[in-house]
Amino acid sequence: MxxxxxxxxxxxxxxxxxxxxxxxxxxxxxxxxxxxxxxxxxxxxxxxxxxxxxxxxxxxxxxxxxxxxxxxxxxxxxLPRYRAALAALWDRGLLYPCHCTRRDIEAAASAPQEGAPLHGPDGVIYPGTCRPDTPPVGPMPGDCALRLDMARAGAAAGLDRAALTYTETGVAEPPGALGPDHFTREIGDVALARRGLGAAYHLAVVLDDADQxxxxxxxxxxxxxxxxxxVLLQRLxxxxxxxxxxxxxxxxxxxxxxxxxxxxxxxxxxxxxxxxxxxxxxxxxxxxxxxxxxxxxxx
Structure with a gap:
């Protein structure tokens, strides 16, 4: 190619x-x-x-x-392409609805027992306020943000058996093999859809790059x-x-x-x-x- x-x-x-x-x-x-x-x-x-x-x-x-x-x-x-991918992830139990505002996330992440907010590639690392104990069931909601349950996503992508690797140049320290701890602790449950937008950047860019x-x-x-x-989304x-x-x-x-x-x-x-x-x-x-x-x- x-x-x-x-x-x-x-x-x-x-x-x-x-x-x-x-x-x-x-x-x-x-x-x-x-x-x-x-x-x-x-x-x-x-x-x-x-x-x-x-x-x-x-x-x-x-x-x-x-x-x-x-x-x-x-x-x-x-938007239909993005929605179909979201539905596929929802049906696998990898997404959950989130009604938190940015202010809610900042407040929860900086609560006294949590310490100062930790930042990852998606901003403040989501503290898991809306994360359910078990995957949600029923139709995928369309009126709220949808977050990727990073722990379940890592298992679904095989990160419990083999770490994620990819080729990256230009950075000072190219990543080595990334295991599940990297995604849960340093990235958190990223939003793949935002209210009013249909999809979020991370999902859209992955699908666009693949389709082009x-x-x-x-x-x-x-x-x-x-x-x-x-890369995790590509694997999933x-x-x-x-x-x-x-x-x-x-x-x-x-x-x-x-x-x-x-x-x-x-x-x-x-x-x-x-x-x-x-x-x-x-x-x-x-x-x-x-x-x-x-x-x-x-x-």
């Missing part, structure tokens, strides 16, 4: 230099290997997604010289801690696991990671200033397209 990468921004604001670096890196890697580069939009949160930001994303990427293969995938078009036959996931180092969640759903590469983050002069609020570093603003695509590459210290090395390609 030929190499396939993707770029999956949220149309909730302008692309900035950090986005440009990630998109260019994924695009250049695919093209250097004679593979495919795909574009999809993480627009599950329709309360924040805007059509004009989606159009701006495509315009900025095209201006940078990026081309993508096939139509743009939009997560908002794929992505072989190499190239994304920022801030997402590296979530990779174990994604019988999906292939890509090679993961987590690249450095683009930061401002104070060392802060760029965010969408950094309008001065928005690609559209830099275009308006008269900057060129080569200027953008120089600003993020990325040379013109070339073979980017075996540490990304998995060779």
């Amino acid at each position: 030929s190499l396939r990468t993707r770029f999956a921004p949220s149309p909730t604001g302008p692309l900035h230099l950090g986005h440009a670096y990630s998109a260019l890196l994924a695009h250049d890697t695919a093209r250097a290997a004679g593979g495919s580069f795909l574009l999809r939009l993480d627009d599950l949160d329709q309360s924040r997604a805007r059509t004009h930001w989606a159009a701006q994303i495509e315009s900025d990427l095209a201006w940078l010289g990026l081309t993508w293969d096939g139509p743009v995938m939009r997560q908002s078009d794929r 036959a992505i072989t190499h996931v190239i994304r920022g180092a801030d997402l590296a801690p979530a990779t174990a969640i994604h 759903l019988g999906l292939p696991t890509p090679i993961y590469h987590h690249h450095r983050l683009i930061r401002d002069e104070t060392g802060r990671r760029l965010a969408k609020r950094d309008d001065a570093r928005a690609i559209a603003a830099l275009r308006d200033e008269g900057r060129t695509p080569d200027d953008i590459r120089a600003m993020v210290d990325l040379p013109p397209p070339l073979l980017l090395g075996s540490n990304i390609l998995g060779g």
Whole structure:
């Protein structure tokens, strides 16, 4: 199978230099290997997604010289796919409904007997407030969050017999074999569906990567801690696991990671200033397209 990468921004604001670096890196890697580069939009949160930001994303990427293969995938078009996967996990007793708010979780996690809240890749590690003693029965509810019972998921994925492994490059310390304790203690019961959204990021990204036959996931180092969640879901759903590469983050002069609020570093603003695509590459210290090395390609 030929190499396939993707770029999956949220149309909730302008692309900035950090986005440009990630998109260019994924695009250049695919093209250097004679593979495919795909574009999809993480627009599950329709309360924040805007059509004009989606159009701006495509315009900025095209201006940078990026081309993508096939139509743009939009997560908002794929809710039945996500719901079917949730139903499959529910029927196996791996999900449970959760009615906690973020404030509830913060309060429970920082209760005196618990100590300071512990943070994992999904934020504050869920303290298990709504976790049932036995798997829930009956129809899957649609009006609340659905959490993955990590202890049962680990057993279902075979983590009681063999630890989870995967290929990850770009991080300072690639993970070794991950056993059930890692998932229950350092990650907790992550939400796979959120009220009003139909699905949550972790489930959507796993299904999208599988359905687009992505072989190499190239994304920022801030997402590296979530990779174990994604590989666990791939194991549970019988999906292939890509090679993961987590690249450095683009930061401002104070060392802060760029965010969408950094309008001065928005690609559209830099275009308006008269900057060129080569200027953008120089600003993020990325040379013109070339073979980017075996540490990304998995060779």
